[in-house]
Amino acid sequence: MGRVSQAQAQENRKRIVDTAARLFRERGVAAVSVADVMAAVGLTHGGFYKQFASKEALVAEAVGKAFDDMGGMLAGVARADYLNWYLSPEHRDGPGAGCPAAGFSGDVAHEGPGAAADAYAHGIEVYADWLGSVTDVATLVGAVVLARATAGTPISDRILAETRAKLLSEE
Amino acid sequence: MGRVSQAQAQENRKRIVDTAARLFRERGVAAVSVADVMAAVGLTHGGFYKQFASKEALVAEAVGKAFDDMGGMLAGVARADYLNWYLSPEHRDGPGAGCPAAGFSGDVAHEGPGAAADAYAHGIEVYADWLGSVTDVATLVGAVVLARATAGTPISDRILAETRAKLLSEE
DNA sequence: TGTACATCAGTGAACGCGCGTTCACTGATGTAC
DNA sequence: TGTACATCAGTGAACGCGCGTTCACTGATGTAC
Numbered sequence A, B: 001m002g003r004v005s006q007a008q009a010q011e012n013r014k015r016i017v018d019t020a021a022r023l024f025r026e027r028g029v030a031a032v033s034v035a036d037v038m039a040a041v042g043l044t045h046g047g048f049y050k051q052f053a054s055k056e057a058l059v060a061e062a063v064g065k066a067f068d069d070m071g072g073m074l075a076g077v078a079r080a081d082y083l084n085w086y087l088s089p090e091h092r093d094g095p096g097a098g099c100p101a102a103g104f105s106g107d108v109a110h111e112g113p114g115a116a117a118d119a120y121a122h123g124i125e126v127y128a129d130w131l132g133s134v135t136d137v138a139t140l141v142g143a144v145v146l147a148r149a150t151a152g153t154p155i156s157d158r159i160l161a162e163t164r165a166k167l168l169s170e171e
Numbered sequence C, D: 001t002g003t004a005c006a007t008c009a010g011t012g013a014a015c016g017c018g019c020g021t022t023c024a025c026t027g028a029t030g031t032a033c
Helices: A004-026 A034-041 A045-051 A055-075 A079-086 A088-092 A105-111 A117-131 A134-149 A154-169 B006-028 B034-042 B043-051 B055-075 B079-086 B089-093 B105-111 B117-131 B133-151 B154-169
Strands: none
Touching: A004 A034, A004 A045, A004 A055, A034 A045, A034 A055, A034 A117, A045 B154, A055 A105, A079 A088, A079 A134, A079 B043, A088 A134, A088 A154, A088 B006, A105 A117, A105 B055, A105 B105, A105 B133, A117 A134, A117 B133, A117 B154, A134 A154, A134 B105, A134 B133, A134 B154, A154 B117, A154 B133, B006 B034, B006 B105, B034 B043, B034 B055, B055 B105, B055 B117, B079 B089, B079 B133, B079 B154, B089 B133, B105 B117, B117 B133, B133 B154
């Protein structure tokens, strides 16, 4: 394949970021290679560096995009509905389209300062403002992170159900 | 160096597990190689497979050991003292000797079922029994995970302080 | 509008590198007599 | 208690592999006239 139109190139770039945002949350940044992302989009890995400076730069963009998408979702939903979705088995089992605060928590903490950490911290502030409490953010993120790490054992469902009951009773 | 006494070999094995439990929590499992662990203990990497079947087996033992150590700590401490330590900047900044539920959350969630996930789930149950509430476990773990991922920004300290205030007021 | 040419997004082979793991070897330890 | 020998924890070079990244090349796109 030769050169591609600017519109097509821009669309390819967007699809790379969206796909990375999904795969990184599903499997973790370290377990997803640049070639994995490009193959999932339908391109070969060589062209990646025509669009991005490095894998690290893609991670930062993917974190930012995931939080932007979450922000859009928050705008049109009621708090109780959001809590029910957030603490559902569906959200636990589908991290790829789920909360970036939970999905990227491990990777951002271990990667140290940088563009990804900045995007993450900004996303958490937006999130805390919407929920009205940083403690509620911690409880939600902790519940989903723990439910995922214990998935397949009885305590996983208990964590989700009891956290849901507690937060909804505080309304 | 030639053969080593059985007592020495057993002590080396313990030091490998302890060192791995610390390094894995500090940097994440993927960022710590078998050679890193062995070098930190003062051995060469080749001997590792005389003691362990694979890196995966070491991860599982390290998770188990970290939760055992935490269990020992819980036995002799008051709830309020524990909450104060758990939600301190010191705990946020020192994951190597910190809570394994927080330190291993990302790695266990992405690695899927296995011995490490079993040890993790069992540790969470012990932890929830001691705290008396799975929701409190979620709040503690979520607060530290978020505080680490946002370390260096103002919201990190806020998460710890507000979560501490809230949990202590519920006593 | 048509033509000639420069641009550059995407291709696919190749790079150096570090990983998990293996293996022939060493020599002090443990054991049989 | 001594001696001879088998064991095996640790050594360090080597293995195949996949990673992030680079690069010469392709050929449709975009542009100058």
